[in-house]
Amino acid sequence: MLLRRLWPLCPPLAAIGFSVFFLTLTHWLSSQNSHCLIHSSTGWHCPGCGGTRAFHDVASGNGSDALSHHALLVVGMFSFSCISLYLIIRITILGKQAPQLPNIYTSWIWLGGGIIILFTLLRNIPAWPFSLLAP
Amino acid sequence: MAAIIHLGTQGVETEVFSNAAINLKSISSLHLSTNLSMLPTAMTEWFYGKDNAQHGPVSEQDIHTLVSSGQLDANTIVWREGMTDWIPMKDVPALQAIASSISGNLTQTQPSPYASTPSQPYPMAPHTDGLSIASLVCGILAVMTCYFGGLFGLPAVLCGHISLKKIKTSETPIGGRGMAIAGLITGYIGIAMTIAAIGLFAIGIAGGLTAAP
Incomplete structure (x- = not known):
């Protein structure tokens, strides 16, 4: 099956497509003067809060601002591009097979979910070292 | 040993009381098999799990051959019609005789310090x-x-x-x-x-x- 061999191409393409869609829509939304509903009603920072700003900063090459807006997203974007690049090199230049999706260690996914939950909890603590994580 | 393993209510009870280390799961599976033993067992067809796939149906005789050739062992999960779950062969009374006849003899004749170490409780991770x-x-x-x-x-x-x-x-x-x-x-x-x-x-x-x- 073609998808079984070429799936590493899908996540980066999907990520690029989604980013374009997301940024277009948020750009339009912010022109309508809308604010985050969760933040304005509860005062909490949700796991994605500051992500758009961080994305804009990365796109304009402003690393430190991006880190201060959403550190996890920047680290995640960096590792995502590294892994995607490795997988694409692996199936094209090295000519090896892509790893089978169901064989990927499920503990990695649980670990990722756990890191996001921890990050969300920590960035909502209004004390010095943790407030660095808040956007 | 062979007398304990043979199907039939009497044999099963003997085993339940004679084996102190028996766990709940195997008691329930014994109970299940007791009910199954009322059915004609001549044409029992077994399925077994190996290398992440289901194999079968095979007869009890085939299982015996596979165990003798080393392709299956006491931890291989098996199933037949009427059973609610897949369980290791060592917990199925009808197949215990086959499974233990080979591995049992080995451990009895060659007692080694490693004999008590379980080789692999789940040979195939789901x-x-x-x-x-x-x-x-x-x-x-x-x-x-x-x-x-x-x-x-x-x-x-x-x-x-x-x-x-x-x-x-x-x-x-x-x-x-x-x-x-x-x-x-x-x-x-x-x-x-x-x-x-x-x-x-x-x-x-x-x-x-x-x-x-």
Whole structure:
């Protein structure tokens, strides 16, 4: 099956497509003067809060601002591009097979979910070292 | 040993009381097999799990041959019609004789310090359902993307439900139930955030329109 061999191409393409869609829509939304509903009603920072700003900063090459807006997203974007690049090199230049999706260690996914939950909890603590994580 | 293993209520009871280390699961499976032993056993057809796949049907004689040739061992999971679950061969009275006749003789004749070490309690780790992975990944993205959560929430919920159904109805054990449930929860949270956002945004627009003269 073609998808079984070429799936590493899908996540980066999907990520690029989604980013374009997301940024277009948020750009339009912010022109309508809308604010985050969760933040304005509860005062909490949700796991994605500051992500758009961080994305804009990365796109304009402003690393430190991006880190201060959403550190996890920047680290995640960096590792995502590294892994995607490795997988694409692996199936094209090295000519090896892509790893089978169901064989990927499920503990990695649980670990990722756990890191996001921890990050969300920590960035909502209004004390010095943790407030660095808040956007 | 052979007298204990043979099918029949008397034999099963003898074994339950003679083996102090027997656990609950094997008692229940013994009970199950006791009921099964009322059925004609001449044409019993067994299925066994090996290399992440189901094999069979094979007869008891075939199982004997496979065990003798070393392809199956006492920990291989087996199933036949009427059993609710796949269980290791060593817990099935009808096959215990076959399984222990080979491995049992070995450990009895060659007592070694390593003999008590269990070789591998689960020889084949249950294969994880890919849909449950997809469900959790989409679910995590749904929570991360705020207003757009529904975009990932829908596939997360769909994959989660399909995966749970698949795991529930499958005859062979499949892993990934926890991930499917986590994907469902996060997916629904994402959908709820999107619906709330659309609703409030619509109210905001409507309010803005009425406020404007």
